[in-house]
Amino acid sequence: MLEIRFNKAAKRFQYDWIFRNLDLLVEANSKIAITGSNGSGKSTFLKCLAGTNPLTEGSISYSFEGQPVSDADIYQKLVISAPYMELPEEFSLKELLTFHFSFKTPISGMSPEDMVKEMYLDEAINKQVSYFSSGMKQRLKLGLCFFSEAPLLILDEPTSNLDQRGSNWYLDLVGKFGQNRTIFVGSNDAKEYSFCDKSLNIEDYKQKKAL
Numbered sequence: 001m002l003e004i005r006f007n008k009a010a011k012r013f014q015y016d017w018i019f020r021n022l023d024l025l026v027e028a029n030s031k032i033a034i035t036g037s038n039g040s041g042k043s044t045f046l047k048c049l050a051g052t053n054p055l056t057e058g059s060i061s062y063s064f065e066g067q068p069v070s071d072a073d074i075y076q077k078l079v080i081s082a083p084y085m086e087l088p089e090e091f092s093l094k095e096l097l098t099f100h101f102s103f104k105t106p107i108s109g110m111s112p113e114d115m116v117k118e119m120y121l122d123e124a125i126n127k128q129v130s131y132f133s134s135g136m137k138q139r140l141k142l143g144l145c146f147f148s149e150a151p152l153l154i155l156d157e158p159t160s161n162l163d164q165r166g167s168n169w170y171l172d173l174v175g176k177f178g179q180n181r182t183i184f185v186g187s188n189d190a191k192e193y194s195f196c197d198k199s200l201n202i203e204d205y206k207q208k209k210a211l
């Protein structure tokens with residue numbers, strides 16, 4: 001059970017505040033959409049949440065099963081899928097799954113064969129990931145997230161490059177594997193966050209010039 005608390009969180013690039021004075025308590029298993037127009041700061045917010053971008057002001061605190069988790073350790077509790085995250089493309093699918101799951105624990109009872117089937121990538125098991133289509137890569141990114149044992153999933157533009165079948169498949173994944181986790185979705189497409197119980201428009205926390 002992961003709880004996340006934003007306390008006066010703020011991020012500034014040069015003179016632009018991307019968001020400021022952001023207070024938010026995220027209870028375990030929440031489903032939260034981060035919305036806003038292009039360039040408003042959705043990805044920046046998600047990178048701050050993941051601990052890969054430092055805040056300019058304020059803090060984000062995490063606690064797992066009642067125990068505080070430090071900024072340095074939060075990466076162990078989360079998985080990310082985002083357009084800017086590269087897959088190690090020199091691996092075959094089989095090798096990549098072995099590599100990924102040498103760091104992360106697979107969700108209970110799931111074998112690499114089950115994962116490949118679930119992602120409908122059976123035909124590509126020995127194919128080098130660099131030869132995957134953009135939709136295949138996206139299914140792989142999402143699969144790696146949902147099939148990893150982690151209480152926090154950060155999904156930035158989860159259905160980018162997915163066709164109708166892929167978009168439906170993503171919503172099925174959420175239903176099958178997303179129930180007992182916290183999920184943040186950065187998106188401009190209402191369909192991909194239709195299951196979220198809360199939506200935060202990052203533009204509501206924008207302040208143009210540094211004071």
Ligand SMILES: Nc1ncnc2c1ncn2[C@@H]1O[C@H](COP(=O)(O)OP(=O)(O)OP(=O)(O)O)[C@@H](O)[C@H]1O
Binds near residue numbers: 013014036037043045
């Ligand atoms: N490292 C950086 N240095 C300076 N400015 C940055 C940096 N990273 C992002 N920005 C700026 O922060 C703003 C928010 O960018 P971000 O990528 O978070 O927006 P977004 O809402 O995810 O956009 P999109 O919907 O287009 O993906 C943009 O103006 C961007 O240029």
